[in-house]
């Protein structure tokens with residue numbers, strides 16, 4: 001069943017990731033994923049959940065509404081940027097996976113968590129557990145008085161001056177001329193100009209860096225736009241904890257836009273992104289000699305196409321040279337194999353579930369309660385540091401055991417194959433390895449026979465011979 005009506009859930013929170021991922025960027029990435037999958041966005045659920053804590057019991061109305069809509073069939077797919085946008089509570093994740101199983105809606109994240117396999121769901125649940133631990137650790141490290149100050153939107157007063165802010169004003173007052181330059185540079189970046197263009201403009205206007213009063217360089221300009229302070233974002237130990245109450249050169253949204261642009265620019269130059277580019281390379285075996293065939297792009301008379309061939313010049317894995325006798329177009333083979341894989345995934349029945357999930361939430365709650373109590377006593381000074389950390393480590397390892405059991409149990413319970421097809425149909429570049437993994441659940445290998453050269457007619461169907469996994473499966 002192909003999901004058509006998607007609910008996108010975006011969440012802003014006070015964690016590191018939240019800072020890098022404003023609500024608009026999350027939504028944009030989710031919409032792009034939907035487009036690739038051929039899904040329609042029915043509704044966006046924006047949550048302003050600035051607690052970002054697993055201990056907080058704050059209600060999330062948008063989340064609740066979305067799950068209700070999925071239950072009622074108003075939407076039949078949910079897309080989030082990443083699993084920790086959905087939830088940072090493992091119990092909530094477990095509940096979510098149960099809902100998904102019961103109501104059969106599709107679920108996808110732009111980071112490519114694969115909920116179609118047991119392993120994928122296990123990874124998903126474990127990721128959820130890790131996300132929860134991160135927020136707990138963060139809560140522990142927090143120096144309360146400083147945090148309280150910052151939670152009121154008051155940035156830390158220390159540190160060197162940042163361009164745009166008045167010297168000695170503790171980031172509370174701006175320098176209008178510098179703000180003007182920052183805003184001009186912002187408009188330039190939005191109009192596809194580069195940090196280098198900003199360097200030239202700022203230098204030409206006689207502007208100098210705030211510290212050493214030197215001329216601007218690309219690195220220095222980038223550093224300004226990378227600074228959270230410029231977007232009025234208050235951080236505590238690298239965690240985004242809210243917006244400054246004082247004026248700042250860019251709004252949070254503008255600052256986030258800049259991050260997207262700067263990320264995109266560095267991304268285009270990054271080498272080493274070339275990976276396996278063909279879905280079935282490795283699966284194709286020469287019908288003449290059995291060696292693994294290569295797949296390559298070729299350009300002949302200005303036309304670019306893929307071909308697959310038995311390589312006679314290289315020693316194969318078996319130590320022998322290929323026969324070099326088979327050489328043919330790859331796309332026809334790919335189309336045939338796509339039909340086979342799609343059909344197999346389509347008919348694959350959902351696996352019967354194993355034993356019912358263990359309900360460990362009671363035990364987990366008790367342990368969480370004990371940890372909270374411990375923390376309270378330690379904060380109140382009723383406990384030696386050493387005793388505190390000892391007991392904490394002990395309780396935490398018990399908690400971890402329970403969570404792994406809970407996760408494994410949730411995985412067994414919520415296993416579905418419903419969205420394997422959705423994963424399969426996303427033929428974007430980034431999804432290639434996941435699609436190859438799906439291929440390997442269907443196809444063992446494919447013998448490819450020669451069809452002769454220069455033939456105009458499409459090849460005969462038996463010019464390839466597919467060996468499915470487990471042979472009787474197809």
Ligand SMILES: [Zn+2]
Pocket residue numbers: 286287288289290291310311322323324325326
């Ligand atoms: Zn061969």
